[in-house]
């Protein structure tokens with residue numbers, strides 16, 4: 001556990017970057033510092049590895065005051081990743097990653113073996129080992145930055161806006177990679193960002209800073225979205241927090257119906273009967289392998305010959321699907337909003353249709369998790385934007 005006790009930082013010019021910060025950062029979890037520019041996130045982060053020393057208060061790691069440790073030694077036990085990776089331009093990728101092992105006196109063979117292992121872990125290709133940083137894309141350079149920070153297997157990883165210089169698509173994939181890595185490695189990660197979406201996606205816990213170096217709220221991200229502590233936090237989170245909060249609730253408890261799912265070999269007559277029997281204006285047609293083909297609405301069924309096979313008719317696109325076992329209520333809601341039938345198609349890991357759910361049924365499920373005091377743990381919360 002990393003503990004901040006009444007920690008303040010006043011720079012020599014009088015700027016108070018951090019004001020009496022009290023915070024506990026649990027071991028093996030990801031804690032995100034988020035807030036507008038200049039509110040003391042980076043300064044707080046850098047006080048952990050003594051790149052900045054506090055003017056008041058104590059920062060301790062597992063009970064030991066960091067000021068009792070030699071800064072250089074301390075930094076070898078704490079990985080550090082910054083924006084644009086901060087790689088050494090004249091060193092190859094493999095030597096960049098092996099920086100700390102070299103400092104620790106490892107042999108070249110051992111350091112390079114470790115670096116190769118890490119390249120694979122962060123999704124870099126072996127042939128990239130001998131390249132120089134400028135020969136990699138921004139996203140690849142960030143992966144090198146993460147690999148370098150992990151090289152000596154430090155228990156603590158400090159990440160200062162590591163993904164903010166890459167485009168949104170690469171950024172999303174780096175975030176996914178970090179979630180995957182953390183599920184495997186269980187580091188104590190402190191991650192700084194000014195992006196609340198990134199914070200709620202990555203954080204087990206999110207600390208919102210306000211200008212003047214004060215902590216406004218620290219909470220589980222779902223709780224932060226449900227119950228912002230004050231107007232500042234609510235304004236910072238943004239207007240659509242209710243919908244975003246649905247990311248934390250699984251879609252697997254939704255009442256999926258399969259009675260309006262028919263095969264390509266079924267006839268129009270059977271589809272009309274299904275529509276009549278279930279009072280539903282749509283049927284979903286699936287291929288022989290049960291992957292979705294598309295929607296057929298009542299007017300199209302009325303216009304078609306009764307003995308025509310459903311596979312021979314043009315269907316409306318089913319849009320995007322949600323994965324029943326993994327995705328969140330937010331994904332299911334999105335799929336239903338984009339569906340021409342107003343119904344979301346749920347699939348299994350093989351992409352086969354499990355069933356469909358209408359917006360009205362989704363509405364009931366959303367209503368049941370809508371209370372601010374509801375506890376996501378009791379309803380199988382998902383940890384990220386699944």
Ligand SMILES: Nc1ncnc2c1ncn2[C@@H]1O[C@H](COP(=O)(O)OP(=O)(O)OP(=O)(O)O)[C@@H](O)[C@H]1O
Nearest residue numbers: 011013015017036037038039040041042043044194
């Ligand atoms: N060396 C310094 N000397 C004087 N003031 C500083 C110094 N470093 C930071 N500051 C000031 O301290 C305050 C907090 O800065 P800090 O970099 O910690 O904020 P931040 O929340 O990380 O901002 P950003 O999101 O823009 O990186 C700012 O007002 C900044 O200008």
